[in-house]
Amino acid sequence: MGLEAVKDWIHQCSRCSSCKYIYRDYNSSCPSGEKFWFETFWASGRVWMAKGIVNGDIDWSDSLIRALYACPLCGNCSIQCKQDVSAHLLDIFEAFREEAVKAGKGPLPVHKTFADGIQKENNPYNEPHKSRLDWLGDLDLPKTAEVLYYVGCTSSYRQKEIAQATFSLLKKLNVNFTISPGEWCCTSPLLRTGQTAIAAPVVRHNLAVLQQTEAKIVIFSCAGCYRTFKEDYPKILGTELNAEVLHVTEFLLELLKNGTLRFTRNFPHKITYHDPCHMGRHVGVYDAPRELLKSVLGLELIEMPRNRENAWCCGAGGGVKSGFKDWAIDISKDRVREAEHVDAEYLVSTCPFCYRNLEDAITTSQSRLKMLDVTQILNSVID
Ligand code: SF4
Ligand code: SF4
Known part of the structure; x- marks a missing residue:
């Protein structure tokens, strides 16, 4: 695709900064901005850098590439931004990375x-x-x-x-x-x-x-x-x-729903559910895993404060787990703390890559939480 394909959208960002926090809640939403605390690491800054490259105002540099790839592409900014550009932010970031590869400057x-x-x-x-x-x-x-x-x-x-x-x-x-x-x-x-x-x-x-x-x-x-x-x-x-x-x-x-899936055992535990970005914000699937979990007898589903479209990213996506190993786990530790605060016994998700990073954070932070996939719970309650 490259930046040429998204250049009309780039000009739609008004740099209002609404993308930096959860809309009208002001809880943190952008792992990248929160970590590096510099404009180029927020969505607005990346869009601004893209504009600079398209207009020929700035050149590729190591610091630009670092900022470009220091983003798990979680899409939280696209939820919090209320301007027309919101639907295109991830396309802009991916097109920007494609342009970097074409220019021989990316990836990491x-x-x-x-x-x-x-x-x-x-x-x-x-x-x-x-x-x-x-x-x-x-x-x-x-x-x-x-x-x-x-x-x-x-x-x-x-x-x-x-x-x-x-x-x-x-x-x-x-x-x-x-x-x-x-x-x-x-x-x-x-x-x-x-x-x-x-x-x-x-x-x-x-x-x-x-x-x-x-x-x-x-x-x-x-x-x-x-x-x-x-x-x-x-x-x-x-x-x-x-x-x-x-x-x-x-x-x-x-x-x-059609009666084929029936449970024969209970799962008497408190769990909380982590929405994978690629399934939630990227595609809009929030309810299916919750409905399955809520149907398990004995299981108590407690929501974390940041859930569904406002869920904090696990930190693994967009090449961050390999490109920024320690930071990826720091992002996940934030999620693990949130799960601990709601007093869950299990942190549950439905993506092996989220599972991997969240489990790494559970281990390194010596959390009492246990990690499970939705399918592991369901498999344990049917014969
Ligand atoms: S990306 Fe959206 S919310 Fe963020 S500065 Fe641009 S217009 Fe404002
Ligand atoms: S995709 Fe996520 S990490 Fe990247 S700028 Fe948007 S909110 Fe921040």
Whole structure:
């Protein structure tokens, strides 16, 4: 895309600063601005820098690149901003990163390793592709099915407990589903860091995999993969996917409503729910995980003060977890403290990447909280 495509929107920012805090609440909303406390690290400053590059008023520099990538693309600014530019802020930031890559100034060096891993082993962790389904054992999978479970790289190689819980749930519920050994990275790590030029062939491969399974529905554990398939794939491919794209919680909610999903045990614990940015603000899915959780007998869902569209980011997205390791965990620690304040026993989310960063924060801050995915709770309360 590049900055040329978004230049009309750039000029719509009035620099009113409403994006800096939760609207009419004044609680903090922007992890980047709160950390660096300098205009270029808030949304308004990044838009201003983009304008400077487009107009030729400023040059690329190391400090500009640092400010550009010191943002988890959480989208909180796009909620708090009440001007027309609000709907385009994330597009501007991503176009700006793409422009930086085109100019040979971006991404951060560590982000280039994602691209290498994806091109070599089809995942940003550079793990062997042949071990992608090791978490599954030797189970035979059908070649075609009604539902394709797209596992994603983080659930395949890191948070395998989420893939296992999801697989177990789908089996218990007799869902006609499959998993493809041909699945490649969804390309979110490339798209969020401006490395868009190499994403298209990977996207086309995943489309071919989906078509081979003849699935009518494709479901996701990862909020990032889900957002990428739902929002980015149609733009890259120039056409809608010939399958319904659902987060696993949306799919399971349908099974709850039609009576297929029934609980046989209680979960007598206080939990709080963290909205993944890619699922909440980016796509607008807030209710499905909450409705599932509230339906579990004994479970008490307590909301954190910043919830739904105002949720504080976990800090992992947009290349921040790899590019700013310590800061990513600091952002998550803020969320962990918020969960502790509402007296929850469990911090629950529905994205393996959020899970990973929040669990890192729980460990490093020696919090009493325990981390769980929605699917792990559901899997524990049905036979
Ligand atoms: S991004 Fe929106 S809220 Fe922020 S300064 Fe610009 S117009 Fe104001
Ligand atoms: S996307 Fe999030 S971190 Fe980035 S400028 Fe907006 S609110 Fe701040």
